[in-house]
Amino acid sequence: MRVKSIEFRENRVYLLDQTRLPQETVVLELHTAQEVTRAIEEMRIRGAPALGVAGAYALVLASWEQEGEEVDQLQQRLNEAAQEIGEARPTAVNLTWALRRLLQAAEGAATPEAVRQALLEEAQAIQREDEEANRLMGLHGAPLVPPGSAVLTHCNTGALATTAHGTALGVLRTAWQQGRLRHVYTTETRPLLQGARLTSWELVQEGIPATLIVDSASGALMRQGRVACVMVGADRIAANGDVANKIGTYTLAVLAREHGIPFYVAVPTSTVDLSLPSGEDIPIEERAPQEVTHVGGQAIAPEGIEVYNPAFDVTPHRLVSAIITEWGVVRPPYQEGLRRVCSSPR
């Protein structure tokens, strides 16, 4: 099975609606930048690398929404559109990274037609590069999975979170293909249940032996000696190696350290943000209380209770054993190693 989280054909963006999985496989056909931005906000597509590609195609769509033949006006409109698209989700840096790449690619184009062409080619390049980065991360990361072992993962970092294969789940996929991996434990990942809904679905489809647990069972599982390592993705990594990722990642890192279990993070270098010195500088998105108080439209909490619903947390680099990128595995100290992989030629 080959999952396609996003495709672009004939000026349409096709998204597999991830809020409907695993019950229903619904592909959305989106015509405008605004529709794609809204799909990003509503998490119909999510995962840092997939957000980069979705944002890029949203800007391509935006380039067709500007009437007239003035290049300057079009460039101005694209800057505004990139701003609007980029604000849909603040934490994953891939979104603004991809938009910036597109704007730079279109700089100096002489006609609206040349601008549109440059944007499309750059968006397609980002998508191709992401597929290749995932494949390379798999090859670099798989040797970290001890032969015959069980690995714990969090949220969804598979083909659905990227354009193909996956980041952390991509490493596990490669390790499975190499015969190293025995079992995957996936947290359910409240509130939006990406582990229960999406990672479980990918693992079942792939035939990889897998067990679903509630998030809070991770500690008991590690204490029982059932986990060889933890493998997660990230939404943004600061220059010092601090990792912003799905809420609960920090808890897993603390538990891994307590049990002497390696804690690995797999990301394309597009997720590394060298402009931020540390994780304290990463903006953390807080989402609506209803994500916690309701499941599938049903209330599970009383009226009147306050909710704190941060979508992400920050894991300090001291708890991270290694960061797996498409240009190799980076070990502490991260400052130096991350700079090295980020300056690798594409």
Next chain:
Amino acid sequence: MRVKSIEFRENRVYLLDQTRLPQETVVLELHTAQEVTRAIEEMRIRGAPALGVAGAYALVLASWEQEGEEVDQLQQRLNEAAQEIGEARPTAVNLTWALRRLLQAAEGAATPEAVRQALLEEAQAIQREDEEANRLMGLHGAPLVPPGSAVLTHCNTGALATTAHGTALGVLRTAWQQGRLRHVYTTETRPLLQGARLTSWELVQEGIPATLIVDSASGALMRQGRVACVMVGADRIAANGDVANKIGTYTLAVLAREHGIPFYVAVPTSTVDLSLPSGEDIPIEERAPQEVTHVGGQAIAPEGIEVYNPAFDVTPHRLVSAIITEWGVVRPPYQEGLRRVCSSPR
């Protein structure tokens, strides 16, 4: 507001159905021991102290289901009934503890009528003692809550988990009444959401400022310095102070230690099981996969995914700052202190 989790009147057990809260307030009227046992299995009543009282009244009902006037036959039947009731939930020791107390109270009674009377009186004594124990735990534990502080709790340990007031939540209730407590953070407590459904409901009813978080946000919350201490209940405490409690408790204890935050456990001495040397000896109930794969009847995971659903985990005593009982606060080393409070006269 005064919540009554369980009442016994005219040979009927009345249970507030906790699976329906907070959406519906349904009181079940149960006529037989088997009905009460099933309600316990289905977690319509839960919480270690409440389970003790429910089990006791189930045995009272069983004493009326035995025909004839032979005392020996009745005692024999009661032993069998106690066995069946006690197997409904294996981890909370209060259930078997209460049943044993009833059987002992009825030993040597000369007539079936005297047996039934002894059982009823003992069940009522257990209920009264639990109310009193909760009140005393509140008074002993409240001084541990730093003035003006916010406390994190897990699962439900309130009036619903006991016969009134609560264990850990009872301590917080008393601290609130004394003006010490500023705020409560409650985890939602997957899979059955006792925190979201029950603790939130009790806190809203009581007017105590409270915030609901997903279980995996606990680490981020502690790292932000927003939690002064963690206060939980327990289902069984071994002689060495190891604590079996709702899945996720161990994770909270590890996180609390990492952040230098005290981790307190509040229990009546009926929850202490001196017959077990350590937590390794405590039986841990595993419950149905559907509790994880479905919420409110809706599937949230794909067909074919395996599930590991332990209802409890064990927190080693080295992570426990103090155990609050009705006979005072026990500090490490626990072996000695637990023996002392358990030998206090009722």
